Amino acid sequence: MEERLQKILARAGFASRRGAEQLMLEGRVTRNGEAVRELGTKADLERDEVRVDGVRVKAPRAAVYLVLNKPRGVVTTRSDPERRQTVMDLVPAVAGLFPVGRLDVTTEGLILLTNDGVFAERVAHPRYEVPRVYLAKVHGVPDERALERLRRGVKVDADFMAVDRARVVEADNNAWVEVSLHEGKQHEVRRLLEAVGHPVSKLRRVAIGPVTSRGLEPGQFRALTPEEIDGLRRGKAAAAGPMRRLANRRHRSRAKNRGRGASAADAATRRRRSRPTEAAREAPARVGSQADSRRRAHGSARGGPRAAGPRRGGRR
């Protein structure tokens, strides 16, 4: 489609419209090899070669934001030299799409994929404190001292690591522990829990900021909603509501346990059955699967629902 050059340049991120006019007036913009100084000049990027200081102007891609529930055994990479199944095999083939951060091959759970580099950097950077929530099945049952060590921080090898929240959500001989953190060091959750004496046998990421795994079976993906995209961009601020509610609930339950003694409080914690996090209660709308993804055009990952209900106790 033919459009004024200053509009094309602004949309492609070269300058504001005013700035683009200035670039044109300075003779730094060419169309098919000719400098264009006239401000009303139009071009069509499908047909014309437009350059600024010799740099080719490309049509901006529609931004795509997906969340995939990665199954265990799938590798978080764009291509695997060992030809194992990758996260890219489970989502539509969209130009420039890449996973944001990574999950270990043996970890299941949420991974974001986008072709928007600025968004990815923002979500991945610890400064914005986008909380990641994990459920870990661990050997033994961590007591309050071990959980407090996780919260205060542990030095493992050369890295100092800490969780923002930690609690036992289900316990028998072994336990399921929910931890929330916002950093993203390699094997962080496994290393942390091992360091406090509770090695992880299963690990699942169940939330990233406002995005939860509810309704997404392993292998399924969906497009993020505009609210989720906005929430992820805002980082910690977006999670303040649910985090505050959780903190209040913990405070109330601590107050109730006060006077019963530490062991009674620990036992109460252990008896508590698995509960989804506050954030995990928000249901996503529609999901897609690997089979759907092959059929789907880019950017329209929402689609035909596949049976996708929340999981029950044993498989957590």
Ligand code: URA
């Ligand atoms: N922490 C881990 O130990 N593994 C993951 O895959 C993610 C966080």
